Amino acid sequence: MLDALSKSFFHALARSKTLEHMASRYGMARPTSFARRFIVGETADEAIAGARAIQSKGMLLTLDQLGESITTLSEAEAATKVYIALIEKILAAGIDRNISVKPTQLGLDIDSAVCIDNIKRILDLASRHEFFVRIDMENTPYIQKTLDMFTSVWAQGYRNTGVVLQSAVFRSEDDAKAVSKLGARVRLVKGAYKEPAAVAFQAKSDVDKAFIRIMKVLLTEGHYPAIATHDPAMLDATKAFAASTGIAKDAYEFQMLYGIRRDLQAALVAGGYRMRVYVPFGKQWFPYFMRRLGERPANVGFVLKGILGER
Numbered sequence: 463m464l465d466a467l468s469k470s471f472f473h474a475l476a477r478s479k480t481l482e483h484m485a486s487r488y489g490m491a492r493p494t495s496f497a498r499r500f501i502v503g504e505t506a507d508e509a510i511a512g513a514r515a516i517q518s519k520g521m522l523l524t525l526d527q528l529g530e531s532i533t534t535l536s537e538a539e540a541a542t543k544v545y546i547a548l549i550e551k552i553l554a555a556g557i558d559r560n561i562s563v564k565p566t567q568l569g570l571d572i573d574s575a576v577c578i579d580n581i582k583r584i585l586d587l588a589s590r591h592e593f594f595v596r597i598d599m600e601n602t603p604y605i606q607k608t609l610d611m612f613t614s615v616w617a618q619g620y621r622n623t624g625v626v627l628q629s630a631v632f633r634s635e636d637d638a639k640a641v642s643k644l645g646a647r648v649r650l651v652k653g654a655y656k657e658p659a660a661v662a663f664q665a666k667s668d669v670d671k672a673f674i675r676i677m678k679v680l681l682t683e684g685h686y687p688a689i690a691t692h693d694p695a696m697l698d699a700t701k702a703f704a705a706s707t708g709i710a711k712d713a714y715e716f717q718m719l720y721g722i723r724r725d726l727q728a729a730l731v732a733g734g735y736r737m738r739v740y741v742p743f744g745k746q747w748f749p750y751f752m753r754r755l756g757e758r759p760a761n762v763g764f765v766l767k768g769i770l771g772e773r
């Protein structure tokens with residue numbers, strides 16, 4: 463209940479332009495500014511420097527150029543070009559070839575066909591250089607459209623891509639089976655959005671139970687699944703299930719967000735597990751940042767400390 467309230471509250475605040483304006487002024491201004499805890503930087507160069515530091519700790523990474531819910535096709539075109547430039551920068555930098563993209567950033571909300579063309583332009587360049595492109599999952603109105611887009615590019619022969627499924631959402635267990643049958647890779651998450659009771663579990667205990675059910679489907683029927691969570695109970699359940707069914711540590715990977723549970727990230731690497739960090743960067747960091755606050759209201763404390771410290 464508290465989880466749901468906190469998510470709703472922070473998702474409402476995320477729509478405030480005044481707050482966004484104020485946060486943008488202070489959040490990333492200095493090397494110690496509060497938003498830098500979750501966002502590596504505003505430029506690709508900062509992201510690449512952060513990525514190198516992560517790789518030096520024996521971790522894998524995926525870079526995410528922040529931005530979502532654009533409203534014109536020219537913005538979708540600009541976002542596509544930004545991703546193409548990012549792939550070229552990653553190639554030149556020699557870091558892990560893995561990016562995450564949001565469908566609404568590429569125009570899903572405006573024109574699905576244009577969005578498919580945009581993702582194909584990214585995948586064409588990516589596949590020439592053995593990149594993996596993860597298509598992030600947004601809130602429930604986009605799930606079917608995102609999976610349609612994904613199955614369309616998969617049917618056209620693109621294999622260097624995968625999707626995300628959210629355990630909070632009722633349909634995800636069936637989707638996990640269908641995507642696994644296709645032969646594609648899934649990242650399993652709990653779900654970052656506030657969803658209505660008609661389509662998603664509301665109690666954390668139900669979301670967690672579904673996470674474990676879907677994790678088992680993906681580990682047994684899936685293809686190199688990514689188990690993306692900071693929840694020690696989910697990590698333990700995954701490790702125990704893999705060990706008891708003889709699934710090797712390199713047959714799947716764990717993923718966590720930049721700046722969250724760095725202790726657990728290091729412990730997984732020390733335990734010989736594959737650990738990929740999701741590294742977001744860019745000027746449009748505000749909605750992503752607010753989702754992180756909504757997941758753990760205690761984060762507001764360190765944000766306030768940061769703001770007061772900077773004035």
Ligand SMILES: Cc1cc2nc3c(=O)[nH]c(=O)nc-3n(C[C@H](O)[C@H](O)[C@H](O)COP(=O)(O)OP(=O)(O)OC[C@H]3O[C@@H](n4cnc5c(N)ncnc54)[C@H](O)[C@@H]3O)c2cc1C
Nearest residue numbers: 598599651652653654690691692693717718719740754757
């Ligand atoms: C690599 C990755 C990619 C993701 N991609 C997507 C996506 O495409 N679509 C989507 O809907 N969601 C995505 N998410 C977000 C996900 O859905 C959850 O909202 C988020 O991971 C929090 O859930 P949890 O599994 O960590 O468990 P929770 O039960 O929320 O948290 C478990 C514990 O983790 C720690 N923790 C969790 N969140 C925070 C935080 N913000 N700050 C500090 N500590 C925290 C706390 O110790 C908490 O007790 C992604 C998450 C990861 C790790």
